[in-house]
Amino acid sequence: MSGERRKFTREGEERRRDALIAAALDLIAEGGAQAATVRAIAERAGVTPGLIRHYFHSKGDLTRAAYLNLMQRLTQGSFAAPDHATDTPEGRLAAVVAASLRPPVMTPGALGLWAGFIHQVQSDPAMTEVHEAGYLNYRDLLQALIATLPGVWTSDVLRQQAIACNGVIDGLWLEGCALPHAFAEDEIARIGVASVGAILGVDLLAHLPPVATKETDE
Amino acid sequence: MSGERRKFTREGEERRRDALIAAALDLIAEGGAQAATVRAIAERAGVTPGLIRHYFHSKGDLTRAAYLNLMQRLTQGSFAAPDHATDTPEGRLAAVVAASLRPPVMTPGALGLWAGFIHQVQSDPAMTEVHEAGYLNYRDLLQALIATLPGVWTSDVLRQQAIACNGVIDGLWLEGCALPHAFAEDEIARIGVASVGAILGVDLLAHLPPVATKETDE
DNA sequence: CTTGAAATTATGCAAGCGTATAATTGTGGT
DNA sequence: ACCACAATTATACGCTTGCATAATTTCAAG
Numbered sequence: 077m078s079g080e081r082r083k084f085t086r087e088g089e090e091r092r093r094d095a096l097i098a099a100a101l102d103l104i105a106e107g108g109a110q111a112a113t114v115r116a117i118a119e120r121a122g123v124t125p126g127l128i129r130h131y132f133h134s135k136g137d138l139t140r141a142a143y144l145n146l147m148q149r150l151t152q153g154s155f156a157a158p159d160h161a162t163d164t165p166e167g168r169l170a171a172v173v174a175a176s177l178r179p180p181v182m183t184p185g186a187l188g189l190w191a192g193f194i195h196q197v198q199s200d201p202a203m204t205e206v207h208e209a210g211y212l213n214y215r216d217l218l219q220a221l222i223a224t225l226p227g228v229w230t231s232d233v234l235r236q237q238a239i240a241c242n243g244v245i246d247g248l249w250l251e252g253c254a255l256p257h258a259f260a261e262d263e264i265a266r267i268g269v270a271s272v273g274a275i276l277g278v279d280l281l282a283h284l285p286p287v288a289t290k291e292t293d294e
Numbered sequence: 295m296s297g298e299r300r301k302f303t304r305e306g307e308e309r310r311r312d313a314l315i316a317a318a319l320d321l322i323a324e325g326g327a328q329a330a331t332v333r334a335i336a337e338r339a340g341v342t343p344g345l346i347r348h349y350f351h352s353k354g355d356l357t358r359a360a361y362l363n364l365m366q367r368l369t370q371g372s373f374a375a376p377d378h379a380t381d382t383p384e385g386r387l388a389a390v391v392a393a394s395l396r397p398p399v400m401t402p403g404a405l406g407l408w409a410g411f412i413h414q415v416q417s418d419p420a421m422t423e424v425h426e427a428g429y430l431n432y433r434d435l436l437q438a439l440i441a442t443l444p445g446v447w448t449s450d451v452l453r454q455q456a457i458a459c460n461g462v463i464d465g466l467w468l469e470g471c472a473l474p475h476a477f478a479e480d481e482i483a484r485i486g487v488a489s490v491g492a493i494l495g496v497d498l499l500a501h502l503p504p505v506a507t508k509e510t511d512e
Numbered sequence: 513c514t515t516g517a518a519a520t521t522a523t524g525c526a527a528g529c530g531t532a533t534a535a536t537t538g539t540g541g542t
Numbered sequence: 543a544c545c546a547c548a549a550t551t552a553t554a555c556g557c558t559t560g561c562a563t564a565a566t567t568t569c570a571a572g
Contacts, residue, residue, distance in 0.1 A: 084520055086568060092519090108413030110328060114560060124521050125560090135560065188416055194409035195326030197472070198402060208473055239466075239477075240489040244458065247465025251457075254415070255426055259457075271458040274493045302550055304538060310549090332530060342551050343530090353530065 082124070093131050093141070095121045100142045104192040105185035112139075112192075136200075143193050143203055147210035153181045155217055162283060165224040170269050170283035172221060176245050177252060177265040178287060187253030215242045225278055237276060244271045262287050300342070311349050311359070313339045318360045322410040323403035330357075330410075354418075361411050361421055365428035371399045373435055380501060383442040388487050388501035390439060394463050395470060395483040396505060405471030433460045443496055455494060462489045480505050 087095075099120035103112040114135055118125040132138040154176040162168065175181060197207045219238035229237070245268055252264040266284060273280030305313075317338035321330040332353055336343040350356040372394040380386065393399060415425045437456035447455070463486060470482040484502060491498030 081566065082521060084567075086519055089519095107417075109326070113558080115558085126522075126563090127520060129561070130519070184416060188413050191409040191412035194472075195406050198406055199325075208476065211469070211473060212476075236481075236485050236488070239469075239482075240462065240485050240492075243465035243469060243485070243489065244462045245465065246468055247461035247463065248457075250464055250468065251429070251461060254412075255429060258426065258430075263454075264457075267454050267458050267461070270454070271461065271493050274458075274495075275489050277492075299536065300551060302538075304549055307549095331528080333528085344533090344552075345550060347531070348549070 084123075089131065092121075092123070092127070096123075096128060096131060096138060097142045097145050100138055101146060101189060104142075105189040108188060109192040109195075139193075139196065140200070140203055140206070143197070144206050146189060146193070147206060150181065150186075151210060151214050151217070154214070162285070164283065165221070165226070166278060166280055167283040167285075169221045169225070169272070170280045171285050172218070173241075173245060173269050173272050173280070174265045174285055177248055177268045178262070182249050182252045182264065184253055184256060187250065215239065218242055218245075222276060225276060227277070240275050241272045244268060244275070302341075307349065310339075310341070310345070314341075314346060314349060314356060315360045315363050318356055319364060319407060322360075323407040326406065327410040327413075357411075357414065358418070358421055358424070361415070362424050364407060364411070365424060368399065368404070369428060369432050369435070372432070380503070382501070383439070383444070384496060384498055385501045385503075387439045387443070387490070388498045389503050390436070391459075391463060391487050391490050391498070392483045392503055392505075395466055395486045396480070400467050400470045400482065402471055402474060405468065433457065436460055436463075440494060443494060445495070458493050459490045462486060462493070 096117060099117045100112050103116055103120060114125050114128055117138070118128055128135070128138060132141065154172055162171065180186075193203070197203045215238050218241055219234055222237055222241065223234060248264050248268045248271075252259060265287070266281070269280045269284050314335060317335045318330050321334055321338060332343050332346055335356070336346055346353070346356060350359065372390055380389065398404075411421070415421045433456050436459055437452055440455055440459065441452060466482050466486045466489075470477060483505070484499070487498045487502050
């Protein structure tokens with residue numbers, strides 16, 4: 077009657093690490109950083125707590141790995157265009173902005189996730205570096221896209237435009253995540269595309285890609 | 295030799311509540327929500343932990359009160375113009391935007407503080423309400439300011455402009471808080487004023503108020 | 513079929529958490 | 543000068559946390 081020892085199967089190291097990271101991100105998104113305890117993460121990943129310390133030197137290590145993973149997926153989600161049939165610079169830019177302000181990038185869970193890391197980003201130098209790299213990477217991609225637009229600007233102006241566009245996108249992303257029901261369907265994406273266009277002096281709204289309805293990606 | 299019982303003085307209820315709230319906000323800003331334990335808050339406020347439950351029904355109660363306090367101070371910080379000698383609509387708007395993107399509103403601690411509450415804002419209906427009210431209040435003040443600008447727009451366009459302007463401000467605030475050293479002195483404020491101007495089709499940069507140097511506010 | 517190393521589980525520990533409750537102390541009214 | 547009451551401190555309890563370590567199980571190689 078005494079509890080039998082739990083059966084298990086050996087998995088590759090990579091799969092286990094990924095599963096643990098995914099579990100941690102899930103929990104942070106749902107319940108904040110405080111909900112991502114060692115025990116909860118293990119349970120969600122289908123293992124026992126001790127295994128975490130077998131794959132990660134400490135909980136902080138797992139946290140850092142999870143944040144890196146998150147940043148990569150966020151940038152990819154915005155810049156990996158699903159089917160940008162449009163081949164004009166305006167069309168590509170509008171597609172990136174819209175993708176950043178729609179699911180699955182703009183999601184209540186995404187905001188909680190991001191917020192759950194902020195303090196560690198500010199206090200842990202290693203995470204500050206990851207954050208800064210991710211931010212600058214996103215902004216540089218955006219700036220490269222802006223540079224393809226018709227018109228010529230100095231690199232200084234270009235930089236300021238990229239910062240400003242990145243700002244609108246982030247700010248609208250934030251508000252759309254925080255108060256989803258305060259806006260109409262796809263309203264944030266439309267406002268974002270229009271605003272980026274206004275900042276750059278280009279009409280982007282005409283290139284707003286339609287919201288994907290039920291496409292099974294793959 | 296056994297520890298003598300600690301001396302204390304009675305304070306007014308309001309002062310004690312304020313002190314506890316201030317201590318909680320300090321700790322969250324410094325170390326995230328996890329650092330704001332009952333014991334740490336009490337120590338920071340100069341009292342013993344039990345007193346918290348004498349003034350607040352639970353720790354969650356204290357947290358809610360602290361968030362309300364924070365939101366009020368943030369809005370006030372942006373809209374309580376210090377010395378807006380400028381009396382033009384453009385000048386007033388530029389002053390609000392600039393104030394939102396300078397200390398003491400734009401501060402590393404402010405971001406940590408805000409992020410520390412996000413999850414509770416999303417899960418606790420009472421805090422969702424406080425957040426939504428604070429957001430809409432800020433946006434409405436902004437929209438009222440925009441409406442005083444020359445030119446006539448439909449209320450629909452006005453609403454979208456307010457959302458967009460609020461978005462740039464929030465986004466730039468976020469990035470300025472998160473990566474203070476990634477931008478030049480007052481660069482964020484300048485970009486913010488310029489971007490809001492671009493979105494509204496008005497030249498606001500000419501009205502950018504100078505950064506206050508050493509004025510002892512009072 | 514055995515064996516041995518690696519992966520996984522199980523158990524335990526010290527510290528910290530929020531909360532409840534009892535014991536004291538300061539203070540204004542009489 | 544006292545006294546009662548509210549403000550404050552002190553103590554204790556049950557629970558959870560991250561981490562360390564020992565005991566087992568899987569699985570591939572020989």
